[in-house]
Amino acid sequence: MTDGIRAICFDVYGTVVDYRPALIAAxxxxxxxxxxxxxxxAIADEWRASERVAMDxxxxxxxxxxxxxxxxxxxxxxxxxxxxxxxxxxxxxxLVGAWARGRPWPDVPAAMxxxxxxxxxxxxxxxxxxxxxxxxxxTGLVWDAVFSSAQAGAYKPAAAPYQRTLGWLAMxxxxxxxxxxxxxxxxxxxxxxxxxxxxxxxxxxxxxxxAPTVEDGEVDLVADDxxxxxxxxxx
Amino acid sequence: MTDGIRAICFDVYGTVVDYRPALIAAxxxxxxxxxxxxxxxAIADEWRASERVAMDxxxxxxxxxxxxxxxxxxxxxxxxxxxxxxxxxxxxxxLVGAWARGRPWPDVPAAMxxxxxxxxxxxxxxxxxxxxxxxxxxTGLVWDAVFSSAQAGAYKPAAAPYQRTLGWLAMxxxxxxxxxxxxxxxxxxxxxxxxxxxxxxxxxxxxxxxAPTVEDGEVDLVADDxxxxxxxxxx
Numbered sequence: 001m002t003d004g005i006r007a008i009c010f011d012v013y014g015t016v017v018d019y020r021p022a023l024i025a026a027x028x029x030x031x032x033x034x035x036x037x038x039x040x041x042a043i044a045d046e047w048r049a050s051e052r053v054a055m056d057x058x059x060x061x062x063x064x065x066x067x068x069x070x071x072x073x074x075x076x077x078x079x080x081x082x083x084x085x086x087x088x089x090x091x092x093x094x095l096v097g098a099w100a101r102g103r104p105w106p107d108v109p110a111a112m113x114x115x116x117x118x119x120x121x122x123x124x125x126x127x128x129x130x131x132x133x134x135x136x137x138x139t140g141l142v143w144d145a146v147f148s149s150a151q152a153g154a155y156k157p158a159a160a161p162y163q164r165t166l167g168w169l170a171m172x173x174x175x176x177x178x179x180x181x182x183x184x185x186x187x188x189x190x191x192x193x194x195x196x197x198x199x200x201x202x203x204x205x206x207x208x209x210x211a212p213t214v215e216d217g218e219v220d221l222v223a224d225d226x227x228x229x230x231x232x233x234x235x
Numbered sequence: 236m237t238d239g240i241r242a243i244c245f246d247v248y249g250t251v252v253d254y255r256p257a258l259i260a261a262x263x264x265x266x267x268x269x270x271x272x273x274x275x276x277a278i279a280d281e282w283r284a285s286e287r288v289a290m291d292x293x294x295x296x297x298x299x300x301x302x303x304x305x306x307x308x309x310x311x312x313x314x315x316x317x318x319x320x321x322x323x324x325x326x327x328x329x330l331v332g333a334w335a336r337g338r339p340w341p342d343v344p345a346a347m348x349x350x351x352x353x354x355x356x357x358x359x360x361x362x363x364x365x366x367x368x369x370x371x372x373x374t375g376l377v378w379d380a381v382f383s384s385a386q387a388g389a390y391k392p393a394a395a396p397y398q399r400t401l402g403w404l405a406m407x408x409x410x411x412x413x414x415x416x417x418x419x420x421x422x423x424x425x426x427x428x429x430x431x432x433x434x435x436x437x438x439x440x441x442x443x444x445x446a447p448t449v450e451d452g453e454v455d456l457v458a459d460d461x462x463x464x465x466x467x468x469x470x
């Protein structure tokens with residue numbers, strides 16, 4: 001099912017990087033400094049959830065706004081919902097910057113080094129180029145190419161990010177594997193002829209949350225984690 | 236002249252990488268294997284020169300063809316000009332692949348590590364994403380972002396590669412520095428408001444060739460080499 005793959009594209013947030021602890025930590029630090037008490041983990045989760053709605057709206061309206069802008073706006077909205085004072089621009093910048101300080105899931109770094117021996121490794125992320133660059137520096141992960149939905153002017157799962165990435169790689173869709181923890185992303189990639197690998201990240205949304213799953217045959221490969229993925233791809 | 240710079244974009248071929256020896260070596264190996272005698276350095280130089288004409292034609296016609304395709308076609312043309320037999324597809328692929336085996340100029344690796352401490356580093360190259368990825372692997376150079384004219388559908392010095400890159404970085408043009416050994420590239424970047432640094436590479440086209448130069452005030456910075464560039468940028 002995975003013969004002939006030359007390049008692997010990775011969803012980053014949730015799949016490669018565990019961002020929730022970094023968001024909670026940044027919000028808690030902000031709260032302590034500002035003398036504000038709140039349910040910061042709940043705020044982090046609502047903030048994260050607001051992103052999907054905002055990206056879908058951008059896709060519907062067709063007027064591009066990048067994810068840094070959507071995250072800033074989402075933060076202000078969630079603060080309002082919790083009767084917290086509106087954060088200043090500087091506070092907003094610090095909190096949005098927390099998205100770049102997620103850690104790779106523990107299985108990621110060693111497996112990525114193995115995979116890079118055999119495959120071209122790229123991001124295929126809804127985040128901005130500058131955020132992805134900050135993540136790389138913070139995590140030490142090295143990409144051969146950094147593809148962002150910002151370069152396609154639409155967010156996954158819209159067609160443009162997948163189609164543009166395939167064009168930029170100048171590869172046959174079956175030569176490109178998307179790795180993601182999110183079935184909606186994999187389904188879209190498969191619709192464009194890409195190969196797909198699901199890696200569950202049951203802790204992405206925090207302990208005790210229901211993690212998404214895939215149906216039998218819905219993807220080309222289900223791996224326990226990145227080490228298992230590398231092994232199954234012969235890396 | 237360089238205050239406020241956040242990102243540095245690099246022309247790759249000629250500026251970062253010395254490609255001519257790799258082309259000559261690959262052509263000489265090909266000639267030895269095929270039992271063909273020819274002036275391989277001259278063929279390498281004509282092959283390289285054919286690229287510019289082909290890219291300008293793509294820009295005029297507006298029908299995108301990537302640089303790997305142009306290089307393959309250029310090779311066949313130059314072979315024909317020298318009354319050499321047309322290379323097979325496999326031979327052409329090997330020779331076009333030689334473009335990815337250039338070496339960084341000796342001053343590059345250490346200076347890039349210094350620059351990366353302070354700036355986001357990206358390519359802004361007419362080469363394909365896959366060729367740039369191969370160059371990175373071969374040279375060990377690490378980029379925060381890999382921008383190719385292939386993502387803009389036009390070759391430098393057309394406007395699209397510069398304008399798209401600025402949009403993807405979501406930075407003010409004055410926050411982005413282009414480093415190149417080619418004045419035409421720097422003049423175009425400056426026309427879009429970018430900062431510009433000229434680093435002469437007098438050996439790009441081989442010993443004894445006339446290297447391009449810039450006029451006083453035509454660029455923001457002229458550096459002797461990448462070490463000098465890093466020092467003058469405070470890195």
